[in-house]
Amino acid sequence: MTEMSSNSGSGGGATGRIGIGLELDATHLKILEVLRDNGRVSVSALAERVGISRANAYTRFEALRADGVIKRFTAEIDHQRAGLGIVALIFVTVRQQMWRQFRAQLAQMPEVEYCAITTGQHDAMIQVRMADVAEVHAMVTERLANIPAVKATETVFILDEVLRRPYVLPSDRGRGAQRRPAPSASPEPEQGQGQGQGQGLPLGKMRFVGAAEGRAALRDES
Amino acid sequence: MTEMSSNSGSGGGATGRIGIGLELDATHLKILEVLRDNGRVSVSALAERVGISRANAYTRFEALRADGVIKRFTAEIDHQRAGLGIVALIFVTVRQQMWRQFRAQLAQMPEVEYCAITTGQHDAMIQVRMADVAEVHAMVTERLANIPAVKATETVFILDEVLRRPYVLPSDRGRGAQRRPAPSASPEPEQGQGQGQGQGLPLGKMRFVGAAEGRAALRDES
DNA sequence: GTTGAAATTAGTACGAA
DNA sequence: TTCGTACTAATTTCAAC
Numbered sequence: 490m491t492e493m494s495s496n497s498g499s500g501g502g503a504t505g506r507i508g509i510g511l512e513l514d515a516t517h518l519k520i521l522e523v524l525r526d527n528g529r530v531s532v533s534a535l536a537e538r539v540g541i542s543r544a545n546a547y548t549r550f551e552a553l554r555a556d557g558v559i560k561r562f563t564a565e566i567d568h569q570r571a572g573l574g575i576v577a578l579i580f581v582t583v584r585q586q587m588w589r590q591f592r593a594q595l596a597q598m599p600e601v602e603y604c605a606i607t608t609g610q611h612d613a614m615i616q617v618r619m620a621d622v623a624e625v626h627a628m629v630t631e632r633l634a635n636i637p638a639v640k641a642t643e644t645v646f647i648l649d650e651v652l653r654r655p656y657v658l659p660s661d662r663g664r665g666a667q668r669r670p671a672p673s674a675s676p677e678p679e680q681g682q683g684q685g686q687g688q689g690l691p692l693g694k695m696r697f698v699g700a701a702e703g704r705a706a707l708r709d710e711s
Numbered sequence: 712m713t714e715m716s717s718n719s720g721s722g723g724g725a726t727g728r729i730g731i732g733l734e735l736d737a738t739h740l741k742i743l744e745v746l747r748d749n750g751r752v753s754v755s756a757l758a759e760r761v762g763i764s765r766a767n768a769y770t771r772f773e774a775l776r777a778d779g780v781i782k783r784f785t786a787e788i789d790h791q792r793a794g795l796g797i798v799a800l801i802f803v804t805v806r807q808q809m810w811r812q813f814r815a816q817l818a819q820m821p822e823v824e825y826c827a828i829t830t831g832q833h834d835a836m837i838q839v840r841m842a843d844v845a846e847v848h849a850m851v852t853e854r855l856a857n858i859p860a861v862k863a864t865e866t867v868f869i870l871d872e873v874l875r876r877p878y879v880l881p882s883d884r885g886r887g888a889q890r891r892p893a894p895s896a897s898p899e900p901e902q903g904q905g906q907g908q909g910q911g912l913p914l915g916k917m918r919f920v921g922a923a924e925g926r927a928a929l930r931d932e933s
Numbered sequence: 934g935t936t937g938a939a940a941t942t943a944g945t946a947c948g949a950a
Numbered sequence: 951t952t953c954g955t956a957c958t959a960a961t962t963t964c965a966a967c
Contacts, residue, residue, distance in 0.1 A: 513793065521788060528750045528784035531943060542953045558792045562750035563877040565782045566743060571735065572881040578829065595874055599883035604874040607800065609867035618879040643918050645831035652817055652826040655785035657840040659794040661821035696865050753961060764935050
């Protein structure tokens with residue numbers, strides 16, 4: 490369960506089209522906003538908060554669900570109180586030609602909360618939640634490292650989870666600090682922080698990390 | 712909104728106690744299991760699935776909520792269809808003594824879905840969701856890099872989100888592959904793990920990454 | 934901790950704008 | 951499409967056991 494395949498149209502031929510089905514308008518986004526903070530609101534209350542009629546709310550709600558925009562409803566828990574207060578990230582290097590096996594093994598690991606294939610130095614990032622540090626160690630050494638597909642791992646612990654949003658919406662933009670003026674590179678007029686970057690983009694600070702060797706080829710296999 | 716502070720009792724004096732309030736029994740966990748997959752079930756249906764009476768379900772449900780074990784209910788959406796199909800991880804090195812500012816700035820960024828303080832080479836990991844790759848670039852160079860607290864960043868893109876579970880529960884263990892024998896640091900009779908783990912654990916494969924310089928001191932400031 | 938009945942609310946199905 | 955209303959079914963609450 491809980492398998493995804495968001496980006497990258499899985500190797501197939503057709504381009505991963507965006508916006509199949511529903512065309513989301515402002516009202517849809519508003520519904521998703523309400524649902525993000527209270528997934529258990531009644532559709533009546535939802536209609537009220539969004540400012541539409543009940544019937545309309547039912548229609549749209551059902552449409553969002555049927556169209557797959559809303560995948561499911563769930564809860565957010567306090568992991569500490571639930572007994573799993575230790576979080577770790579495990580960066581995995583996967584052996585070529587063994588992605589399918591790697592994925593299969595992952596599905597067998599209930600302690601894995603999140604797994605994503607990434608560009609950069611490693612191939613995948615796994616987030617696990619455990620009761621104590623020793624369990625993380627055991628998991629990495631006894632379970633993960635025993636998977637033939639796993640070539641190497643690198644583990645870091647999460648000291649504090651500063652922020653977590655269930656999801657981000659396009660309508661969220663503009664609520665925070667300054668909004669991005671133009672689509673691409675636009676020079677910000679001021680910003681007097683003598684940090685050294687003279688209003689230009691401190692590109693030296695940034696470092697994009699490309700995909701590891703042979704990554705592209707591997708995607709097809711899975 | 713959506714601020715957390717799970718691990719590491721925030722600098723204060725009292726040890727971060729585990730299990731304040733509710734002592735979760737098997738029934739509580741079962742409730743959380745049901746709620747994970749269907750956050751909108753009626754309490755009646757919940758009671759039925761868990762195998763307890765309605766009133767009992769209401770009591771426990773309310774207790775979990777009031778005690779903070781359940782923090783909120785929310786939805787899971789298809790980000791691609793919602794218009795934000797690009798995911799990136801930004802690993803941030805934070806300047807000493809500027810954690811408070813770093814956190815404050817983060818709260819101003821609605822496109823940030825997740826942020827955690829980590830051990831290892833970097834200080835924090837930020838997950839953002841954007842409409843396209845250019846937006847990620849703009850976000851890193853124009854917004855993040857302009858924060859004085861940010862010393863350096865390293866960005867990787869997520870090619871595929873293989874797996875996401877809303878949360879992991881202690882009761883999940885044992886459903887996957889082989890189970891770990893003992894809970895914690897219980898003296899295992901066999902397996903003379905002098906340090907090099909007796910039964911052939913490929914420890915060479917693993918690499919734990921410690922905290923960056925001056926990390927411990929920084930925690931107090933935030 | 935459980936069961937059963939009353940009160941409230943939610944979900945559905947219409948016609949009208 | 952969206953809205954408003956009436957109808958039906960379900961849920962929540964509250965009582966006693």
